Each structure stands twice: as structure tokens, then as C-alpha cells.
Amino acid sequence: MFTHLKICGITRLEEAQKIAELGVSFLGFNFYERSPRFVTTGRAREIIRQLPAWVNTVGILVRPTLRECLQILKHTEIKFLQIYDPLDFTDFNRLPAPVIAAFRLKDGVEFSYQRRGEQYVLLDAFHSGVYGGTGRTLNWLQLPAEVPRERLFLAGGINPDNILKALTAVNPAVIDVASGAERAPGVKDLEKVRAMQMTVLSFNLAKIDRAKQNGNN
Ligand SMILES: O=C(O)c1ccccc1NCC(=O)[C@H](O)[C@H](O)COP(=O)(O)O
Numbered sequence: 001m002f003t004h005l006k007i008c009g010i011t012r013l014e015e016a017q018k019i020a021e022l023g024v025s026f027l028g029f030n031f032y033e034r035s036p037r038f039v040t041t042g043r044a045r046e047i048i049r050q051l052p053a054w055v056n057t058v059g060i061l062v063r064p065t066l067r068e069c070l071q072i073l074k075h076t077e078i079k080f081l082q083i084y085d086p087l088d089f090t091d092f093n094r095l096p097a098p099v100i101a102a103f104r105l106k107d108g109v110e111f112s113y114q115r116r117g118e119q120y121v122l123l124d125a126f127h128s129g130v131y132g133g134t135g136r137t138l139n140w141l142q143l144p145a146e147v148p149r150e151r152l153f154l155a156g157g158i159n160p161d162n163i164l165k166a167l168t169a170v171n172p173a174v175i176d177v178a179s180g181a182e183r184a185p186g187v188k189d190l191e192k193v194r195a196m197q198m199t200v201l202s203f204n205l206a207k208i209d210r211a212k213q214n215g216n217n
Pocket of ligand 1: 176
């Protein structure tokens with residue numbers, strides 16, 4: 001399994017295009033109005049239609065209704081939905097797009113995971129009153145074992161300085177970054193994005209090398 005990078009909180013076309021040029025697999029668009037990274041569905045649609053088709057676009061929603069999810073999918077043509085505090089987990093099965101169920105883990109509080117209709121799970125650090133984009137880090141060595149790493153988006157305080165440590169400790173399907181890739185909320189720092197994408201690619205190459213070596217032994 002290769003690990004991918006997701007850059008969350010895209011608000012500007014030019015930045016989105018440059019991030020895609022770096023080969024970043026997932027771009028997140030935040031439809032939660034209280035986020036400093038909020039983007040309207042109209043603007044997201046304009047950006048998404050000018051991105052290469054291979055980019056995995058993700059819409060971030062907090063406590064959405066089923067109707068809202070369906071409208072956003074139709075209007076923006078976004079490919080994935082990342083959902084916080086769902087009103088009804090059974091709605092996941094009614095959505096015509098893969099769902100990333102987002103959970104925020106509290107330090108010292110046990111979290112037991114049960115799969116509902118989601119395809120992926122995002123784990124982030126809990127911060128009272130704020131759903132995400134806090135820059136707060138999880139304890140990577142104590143993540144719930146029942147979340148399969150091939151379905152895991154690892155989020156929370158990841159930046160160019162600690163990304164290799166996060167990759168090595170967890171080996172998730174996707175590393176998710178918002179504030180660690182910014183100059184200011186919603187303004188991406190392309191050098192930070194490049195540095196993290198390079199680290200992810202090197203990490204994947206090292207996995208290929210190890211697999212080859214194991215095959216030769
Ligand atoms: O980024 C936000 O402002 C946000 C607000 C409400 C819900 C989710 C939000 N972000 C979602 C993400 O996927 C972030 O990438 C994730 O929380 C990690 O953020 P950071 O710790 O800043 O890298």
C-alpha cells in the first residue's frame with residue numbers, strides 16, 4: 001500500500017493547481033461555515049472543474065443532512081465526503097460517493113471503532129469547540145488498532161518537520177494536513193506542501209525497496 005497526501009482547506013484556484021502539479025492525491029474543500037478555511041460550493045465547483053481528473057477532491061461537512069450532502073455532490077462534483085458528527089450514520093449507505101468518517105480522539109479517553117457505511121476513517125486530535133485544522137497532534141503510538149491502516153486518514157498537527165515520524169509510526173493510507181501546510185488559515189505555503197509531498201514519495205520508495213529486498217531473500 002502506498003501512502004497519499006491530502007491537503008485540506010483549499011480556497012484558491014492557483015494554489016489548488018500548483019498543489020495538484022506536485023502530484024498531491026487529495027485536496028480538501030471545507031464547507032463548514034465556521035472554519036477559517038470555509039469555501040462556498042460555487043467557488044469549490046469553479047476550482048474543481050479546472051483540476052486534473054485524477055485529483056481526489058474531498059468535501060468537508062459538519063453535521064450535514066442527507067439532502068445537503070446530495071446537493072453538494074451534485075453541484076460541485078466533488079468525489080469524497082468527509083463527515084463530522086453525522087446526524088445519522090445510516091445516511092452513509094445512501095450516498096453515491098465514498099465517505100470518510102472523521103473522529104476526534106481525546107487524550108486518555110478510550111475510542112472504540114465500529115464500521116458503519118463509511119469507506120475510510122479520519123482520526124484527528126480533539127480540541128474543544130473546534131472540529132479540525134487545529135494543529136494539535138495525536139499520540140501516534142496509541143491509535144485504535146481496529147482501524148485498518150489501509151482505510152485510515154491520519155490528521156492532526158502534521159507538518160514538514162514531523163511528517164516522517166507520523167508516516168513511520170502509523171503507515172496510514174493518507175496523511176491529512178491543514179495548518180501545517182499554510183502561511184495563514186486558508187493560504188497554502190507551497191514550499192511546505194512540496195516538502196511533505198517529497199517525504200511521502202520517499203517513504204513510498206523505501207517501501208518498494210524493502211519489498212524488493214524481502215522478495216530477493
Ligand atoms: O480545517 C478546518 O478549519 C476544519 C474545520 C472544521 C472541520 C474540519 C476542518 N479541517 C479538516 C481537516 O481535514 C484537517 O486537515 C485536519 O483537521 C487537520 O488539521 P491540522 O491539524 O491543522 O493539520
